[in-house]
Amino acid sequence: MGKKRSGGGLTGSQQAAKFLGVSVLSGVVLAGMAIPAAGALGLAAKGTVEGFDEIPANLKTPPLSQRTTILDAEGGVIATVYSRDRQVVPLTAISPYMQKAIVAIEDSRFYEHGAVDLKGILRAVNRNAQEGGAAQGASTLTQQYVKNVFVEEAGDDETKVREAQEKSLGRKIRELKYAIQVEEELGKKKILENYLNITFFGQQAYGIESAAQRYFSKASKDLTLEESALLAGLVQSPSRYDPVNDTQEAMKRRNLVLQRMADIKDISQAEADAAKAKPVVLKVTKPKNGCITAVKGAGFFCDYVRNSFLTDTAFGKTREERAKVWNQGGLTVRTTLDPQSQDAANESIKDHVDQEDSIATAVTMVQPGTGRVLAMGQSKPYGFGKNETQINYSVDKRMGGSNFGFQVGSTFKPFIAAAALEGGMPPTKVYQAPNKMDYPSPISRCDGSQYVNPSYKKETAKNETEDEIGPYALRTAMEKSINTYFVEMIGEIGLCPVTEMTQKLGVTPADGSKLPESPSIALGSAELSPLTMANAYATFANRGVYCTPVAIESITDAHGKALAVPKTKCDRAMSTETADTINTLLSGVVDSGTGERAGLTDRDSAGKTGTTDSRYNAWFVGYTPNLSGAVWVGSGGTRKITMENIVIGGKPYEKVFGGGLPGPIWKDAVTGALAGRERLYFSTVSIPEPNVPAGGPRGNKPSTNPSRPGRPGGDGKPGGRPGGQTAGATEGATGGGGTDPQPPFPGITIDPRGGGLIGGRDDQ
Secondary structure (H helix, E strand, O other): OOOEOOOOOEOHHHHHHHHHHHHHHHHHHHHHHHOOOOOOOOOOOEOOEOOHHHOOHHHOOOOOOOOEEEEOOOOOEEEEEOOOEOOOOOHHHOOHHHHHHHHHHHOOOOOOOOOOOHHHHHHHHHHHHHHOOOOOOOOOHHHHHHHHHHHHHHOOOHHHHHHHHOOOHHHHHHHHHHHHHHHHHHOHHHHHHHHHHHOEOOOOEEOHHHHHHHHHOOOHHHOOHHHHHHHHHHOOOOOOOOOOOOHHHHHHHHHHHHHHHHHOOOOOHHHHHHHHOOOOOOOOOOOOOOHHHOOOOOHHHHHHHHHHHHHOHHHOOOHHHHHHHHHHOOOEEEEOOOHHHHHHHHHHHHHHOOOOOOOEEEEEEEOOOOOEEEEEEEOOOEOOOOOOEOOOOOOOHHHOOOOOOEEOHHHHHHHHHHHHHHOOOOOOOEEOOOOEEEOOOOEEOOOOOEEOOOOOOOOEEEOOOOOOOOOEEHHHHHHHOOHHHHHHHHHHHOHHHHHHHHHHOOOOOOOOOOOOOOHHHHHOOOEEOHHHHHHHHHHHHOOOEEEOOEOEEEEEOOOOOEEOOOOOOEEEOOOHHHHHHHHHHHHHHHHHOOOHHHOOOOOOOEEEEEEOHHHOEEEEEEEEOOEEEEEEEEOOOOOOOOOEEEEEOOEEEEEOOOOOOHHHHHHHHHHHHHOOOOOOOOOOOOOOOOOOOOOOOOOOOOOOOOOOOOOOOOOOOOOOOHHHOOOOOOOOOOOOOOOOOOOOOOOOOOOOOOOOOOOOOOOO
């Protein structure tokens, strides 16, 4: 209300403002009634209002934000996400009662006047002139629609929302001008349809369809008279008349709407009285929005899909553009998630790791040759409560993962072997592989510089147990995960071939940095994500062809139009011979090596275990010809937990190793994922095991188990069995190395002292 002078009258400036407001509003009204299509009307507020021909096109048919539905590969709903929960429906799909109720209470003369109601405007102008305020009230349903369009366009920008709702003369004139144009071009029925679809009804429900679902769990076409009146009454003040929180206030407002409908003869008085006598009966459907509502434990996959959309230029040049499309919603996103694989991952996680455990696990599976992400789950569910998290342990930081990823331990060794084999190294390569050694120095990097082991404090590498003493050949070194063997290998080939190979395999640190060029990467010092590891190993299964991971199969917009989606990009990372050799080596790991407990009995499988220093992380990354998966176990929070003398999933572990817990998780998950599906086979190669002299107490002893060469029995890993019922070595050792019955590889002469082999020189 305007300030008055001490004598009770308004100031001169206030009187002038009132006069101008009346003149302008009257001019607009009369212009709209007389020649609403005129494009260059001379209005008193010239400069405040643009010409009618400049009306925004989207004011007539605004793109309303709606819910987006995310589907799995078979069409099942994973989750619905939205910035505003709305489902746009045609007027024919809205109850006639609802149409009449909203008109009765908001603009009873809607079908009689034009864009503006002259009688209402004059009453409002007179009232505001008396009170000294800006022009308010008497907004027609068309004017309200116009205002809602601008509010919708403002989105979550609070400044723009305030501008769209401000009670100012300029905004009112602008609203009136657009209302005149919209009414002429759209017509009454379309305006009513648009209004009912854009209006906010409270409880996070935008539009009549979502409101009907929210309050009554039914479609808007099925709304009864009393239900329609209640919803129509909400529009004026959704919070004040909220029936969920204040039934009595909502009933009073509902009955007012019913009486208004009777007064204008939309219903009889008897119908109104009968409806008034009924109590407010709700059947509320709680708001379900976002990935937290995802089924099948797919909340993290849902979040990965959202981040895939927001980070891919296929959906917009900038993140802001992509976010606008995503928030606009109305999309149907069909994803690559395979329900069977996702169920299998979830079941395996539940069988081995509890949500309440101090450590966590993540399981990710992809399809070799397509890059399709088939499953993504973890033991800490998606959420905000205790033992829940919003951090997706399976992916990189930019996609919603942890800040750094997790050290991968010996699962990195196949990348070194692939780089060496691709460079021409024979698969029968033998290294001295002592129990402990200084890192080789110097070692060349890609930029021409060299790694130099500092003389004042030598960096060293050692095998897991004292009895792991070489020499070893590649096959045995891979099966037993001999650390010093791969340190010697990287010393010979240099760091650059390893860097180049990992780049081809999409292996990049989870924090987005570059992979460090240091020999410590041979032992898995790099911090990576399970998805990165699963997809890199899928390249081996795909015989050397790497395919980028994809989670989105197709997208259609609110009008059913298909959007272009990025497809996987596949490039050869290594020769088929190199890939087949790696497949042969890693098949040995699950057959008689550190990953024996992960080996599948009904189909070809391969993989590698990994355990990091202090047992902060344990891994198994494995694959079949048609599925690749990574399992990580460790502490997902900021506090690192040493996995020794620990209870996980209700079972005690003396020490946790990649083959003891992640391996069985992988086996159960993959077995379930592939149940009933095609059995495929690897193309393997023959890798003779050279006769090498025994290098220590256990280095290359003959097998004591004829059925499992080199395996004295069981897992042979501390922590491999619950309750600490384990024996022998750690990550780098698993029992006797075994002597292959095949003759020595032709052309190789081994010096018992390792002469000519230390440092990686080959005397062939």
